[in-house]
Structures are given as C-alpha cells and as structure tokens.
Amino acid sequence: xxxxxxxxxxxxxxxxxxxxxxxxxxxxxxxxxxxxxxxxxxxxxxxxxxxxxxxxxxxxxxxxxxxxxxxxxxxxxxxxxxxxxxxxxxxxxxxxxxxxxxxxxxxxxxxxxxxxxxxxxxxxxxxxxxxxxxxxxxxxxxxxxxxxxxxxxxxxxxxxxxxxxxxxxxxxxxxxxxxxxxxxxxxxxxxxxxxxxxxxxxxxxxxxxxxxxxxxxxxxxxxxxxxxxxxxxxxxxxxxxxxxxxxxxxxxxxxxxxxxxxxxxxxxxxxxxxxxxxxxxxxxxxxxxxxxxxxxxxxxxxxxxxxxxxxxxxxxxxxxxxxxxxxxxxxx
Amino acid sequence: xxxxxxxxxxxxxxxxxxxxxxxxxxxxxxxxxxxxxxxxxxxxxxxxxxxxxxxxxxxxxxxxxxxxxxxxxxxxxxxxxxxxxxxxxxxxxxxxxxxxxxxxxxxxxxxxxxxxxxxxxxxxxxxxxxxxxxxxxxxxxxxxxxxxxxxxxxxxxxxxxxxxxxx
Numbered sequence: 001x002x003x004x005x006x007x008x009x010x011x012x013x014x015x016x017x018x019x020x021x022x023x024x025x026x027x028x029x030x031x032x033x034x035x036x037x038x039x040x041x042x043x044x045x046x047x048x049x050x051x052x053x054x055x056x057x058x059x060x061x062x063x064x065x066x067x068x069x070x071x072x073x074x075x076x077x078x079x080x081x082x083x084x085x086x087x088x089x090x091x092x093x094x095x096x097x098x099x100x101x102x103x104x105x106x107x108x109x110x111x112x113x114x115x116x117x118x119x120x121x122x123x124x125x126x127x128x129x130x131x132x133x134x135x136x137x138x139x140x141x142x143x144x145x146x147x148x149x150x151x152x153x154x155x156x157x158x159x160x161x162x163x164x165x166x167x168x169x170x171x172x173x174x175x176x177x178x179x180x181x182x183x184x185x186x187x188x189x190x191x192x193x194x195x196x197x198x199x200x201x202x203x204x205x206x207x208x209x210x211x212x213x214x215x216x217x218x219x220x221x222x223x224x225x226x227x228x229x230x231x232x233x234x235x236x237x238x239x240x241x242x243x244x245x246x247x248x249x250x251x252x253x254x255x256x257x258x259x260x261x262x263x264x265x266x267x268x269x270x271x272x273x274x275x276x277x278x279x280x281x282x283x284x285x286x287x288x289x290x291x292x293x294x295x296x297x298x299x300x301x302x303x304x305x306x307x308x309x310x311x312x313x314x315x316x317x318x319x320x321x322x323x324x325x326x327x328x329x330x331x332x
Numbered sequence: 333x334x335x336x337x338x339x340x341x342x343x344x345x346x347x348x349x350x351x352x353x354x355x356x357x358x359x360x361x362x363x364x365x366x367x368x369x370x371x372x373x374x375x376x377x378x379x380x381x382x383x384x385x386x387x388x389x390x391x392x393x394x395x396x397x398x399x400x401x402x403x404x405x406x407x408x409x410x411x412x413x414x415x416x417x418x419x420x421x422x423x424x425x426x427x428x429x430x431x432x433x434x435x436x437x438x439x440x441x442x443x444x445x446x447x448x449x450x451x452x453x454x455x456x457x458x459x460x461x462x463x464x465x466x467x468x469x470x471x472x473x474x475x476x477x478x479x480x481x482x483x484x485x486x487x488x489x490x491x492x493x494x495x496x497x498x499x
Contacts, residue, residue, distance in 0.1 A: 170497075246424070247461075247462045249454075250424050250494065253462055253463075253464040254464070257375070276494050278497060279497045285497065
C-alpha cells in the first residue's frame with residue numbers, strides 16, 4: 001500500500017479528535033512508519049464531505065465547529081461510491097440493533113476494506129458475523145478503542161501475550177461508576193449527590209443509565225470475552241448489576257474491614273458477569289477516580305494488570321490511531 | 333518448593349498474642365516469609381489485623397488452620413485464592429424488616445455454614461439499611477451452596493448482595 005485512503009463515519013468528539021491527531025502528527029507518522037494517508041471522506045449525522053484527492057482536515061474541523069456539520073453542498077460523489085482502504089467507524093453505540101455502525105462496518109468489510117471502530121454496539125451484538133465477514137474478505141477489523149479507552153487490552157492479549165493462553169479477565173471498565181463509588185467512599189456522600197456532582201463535571205451523562213446500570217461495562221466485557229477468550233457471547237448473556245443500590249453505609253462497613261466496593265466486570269470462557277464487589281483497599285484492582293483497570297490471567301506470564309484513563313477524546317483517539325498504525329504495518 | 337500462603341488474622345490487643353499465633357506455624361514446619369502487624373488498622377471491635385506469609389506444604393495448611401481455630405484466633409482470609417473457609421458479605425435493602433434473624437437462621441441451619449459476625453448500619457427509618465456479615469464454612473467446597481442460599485434469600489427479600497472479589 002503506497003498511501004492509505006481513510007474514510008471516517010461518525011464525526012462527534014471521537015471522530016473529530018482522530019482527524020485532528022492524524023493531521024497534527026502527519027509528518028511524524030510519515031517519518032517514523034512511512035505512513036502516508038489521505039482523508040477521502042467524512043460523514044456525520046447530517047451529511048458528508050468527500051474528496052478522492054484528500055480533504056483539508058483543518059478546514060473540515062473549523063466548518064464542523066462553526067456550522068455543526070461537515071456537510072458540503074454539491075457533493076458529486078455518494079459515500080458508497082468513494083474508494084477507500086480503511087474505515088474509521090465512530091458513530092454512537094446503539095445496543096438495540098447496533099445501527100448505523102453495524103451496517104457501516106459490514107459494508108466496508110464485504111468490500112475488503114479494513115475497519116477500525118470505537119463503537120461497542122455492533123461488536124457486542126454481532127461478533128461472530130463481523131469476525132467471519134472480516135476473515136472471508138481478508139479484511140482487518142480492529143477495535144481497541146471500544147474497551148478501556150487508551151489502555152491496550154486487546155492488543156496486549158493479541159500481540160505482547162501471544163504465547164499465552166488467557167483464561168480470565170477481571171477489571172473496572174467504566175470510569176463514571178468508579179468515580180461515583182470512589183467519591184461516595186471518600187466523602188461519605190449518598191449516591192444521588194455524587195451522581196449530580198459527576199454530571200456537573202461532565203463525568204456522567206445527563207442520562208446516566210448506560211453507565212450506572214452496568215450496561216457499558218457489560219458491552220466491553222462481551223467484546224473482551226469474544227475476542228480474547230474465544231467465547232461466543234452476546235450482550236444478552238451477561239448477568240448485570242449496576243451501582244444504583246450502593247449505599248454510603250455499605251461503603252463505610254467495607255471501609256471498617258479495609259475494603260471498598262467497585263463495579264467489576266469478570267469474564268471467563270463460560271460466564272460473563274458485571275456486579276459490585278468488595279475489594280481490599282490494597283488490592284491491585286482498587287484504583288480510584290475515573291481510572292480503568294484490567295487483570296488478565298495467563299498460563300505463562302501469570303497475572304498481568306494494565307491501568308489508565310478509560311475514556312476521553314484523546315485517549316480514545318490514541319487507541320484508534322494505534323490500530324491504524326498496526327494495520328499499516330501489517331499491510332506493508 | 334512450597335508455595336507462599338498468606339494468612340490474614342485478627343488478634344486480640346493483649347500481650348503475648350503474636351507469639352501465641354506463631355506457635356502453630358513453627359510447630360508444623362512453616363517457613364515464615366513475613367509478618368505484618370497492622371496496629372494502625374485496628375478494627376472497630378479493637379482487634380489488630382496481622383498478615384503472615386509462609387512457605388508451607390499444602391497438607392500442613394489444614395493442621396495450622398485447625399490449631400489457629402482452637403486458639404480462637406479470628407481467621408479472616410487464607411490466601412484469597414485457595415482455601416476460602418470464611419468470607420464477608422454485604423446486604424443492602426430492608427435487611428431488618430425482612431427478618432435478619434431469619435436470614436441468619438437459614439444460613440446457620442445448613443449445618444455447614446455459620447454467621448459469626450454482623451455489623452448493621454441504618455440511616456433513617458424508611459431508608460435502606462446495610463449489613464456486613466461474616467460467614468464461616470465447614471469446608472471450602474460448600475462456598476457455592478452458601479452463595480446459592482444467599483441469592484435465594486436476597487431475591488425473596490429484595491436485598492442486594494455484595495460479595496468479596498475472591499469469593
């Protein structure tokens with residue numbers, strides 16, 4: 001591959017940040033990896049901007065900022081007609097049917113194009129179909145950004161720990177829940193109070209359901225179980241409990257025994273569960289604030305634990321672009 | 333080589349306790365790797381947590397555990413992963429109104445598990461209360477049976493059960 005033609009579908013916080021970093025580090029990527037690319041298309045919820053010769057990313061970002069969309073008038077090409085090598089799929093997660101991400105990804109793979117996605121829905125609902133379609137069409141499907149933000153979990157398992165058999169994974173994969181529980185424990189504040197605070201700080205969404213009921217953690221655990229443990233699980237198979245019932249008093253009782261409560265996702269080949277658990281305060285998994293963490297149980301390397309920021313635009317972009325560089329290396 | 337086993341114990345805060353506790357380890361030939369006396373982490377009931385790491389053959393573990401129990405030493409945990417013969421559990425909900433005595437009885441009546449400690453915290457009369465229970469098992473393999481009973485009780489009484497990470 002001489003030059004990588006990139007299409008971005010979904011141009012919210014993550015999509016824009018990926019474009020920004022690609023533009024900013026264009027020369028670094030060229031010098032370090034020989035990576036040359038053109039951004040040939042971008043699509044947001046209102047329309048698309050396409051150019052086979054490559055779009056001007058700076059202009060694209062300022063148009064998006066000013067007008068709320070990148071839709072350009074008089075586009076002669078349709079998004080399905082543009083030629084590209086790599087789709088970066090950043091549309092929002094939909095846990096009902098995975099759309100529009102699912103169709104975006106399947107269409108790209110069927111045409112033999114590689115795909116990187118930050119969208120959990122399609123992977124958690126239709127893993128088998130996606131993996132098989134990728135394999136059949138000799139296309140690559142990478143998704144590090146869907147799990148644990150900037151923390152390399154999937155790539156750690158697939159590359160660095162390639163000689164190992166990984167039997168189970170346990171961790172904290174939702175920064176919002178971790179923030180809420182950490183604050184409740186530290187300040188003896190009730191759930192509702194801390195939730196409101198988290199919403200004011202932008203750590204929790206105005207509708208926090210997806211995070212606090214453990215849905216987000218469950219989706220991530222399904223993706224991990226399928227891709228790393230070889231499970232054939234779907235989101236519907238997960239036993240999920242969230243953190244809404246946790247009381248200040250329960251955290252205080254745990255504290256008396258030098259423990260705290262964390263929302264943990266746990267997966268082995270047979271079972272995936274998401275529930276609050278008591279964790280000793282000096283346990284490796286007892287990280288605070290919005291941090292995420294995961295421990296992989298391996299046969300040769302023992303337990304490997306990785307931690308870091310689990311969300312945020314630049315952290316997610318970091319994972320997307322690491323996947324992009326990996327694909328570039330594999331294709332050249 | 334024998335593997336390292338970690339004992340988390342709670343001792344009474346009176347002179348001579350530590351020596352008393354170390355006696356079974358020495359008697360059964362365990363090689364002590366470390367002893368950490370957590371005086372700064374005294375429990376609400378005034379006991380002192382002590383962590384002892386030893387290298388010892390697996391078959392001696394049971395003898396040491398038995399001897400510690402005879403000395404009425406509180407064994408909180410033995411090496412999270414191997415022998416779980418006691419564990420904590422938190423219940424959240426209307427723990428009291430739904431019959432805490434019944435909850436405890438149903439565990440004790442099994443004959444192989446027993447509630448040995450209970451702390452209760454109630455904020456206001458209509459609010460949910462929280463309880464920390466410590467359970468002791470006759471044998472580690474009874475763990476899942478006890479958890480099943482707890483799940484049954486919690487469903488019936490609409491209680492949230494929070495287990496330890498190692499259980």
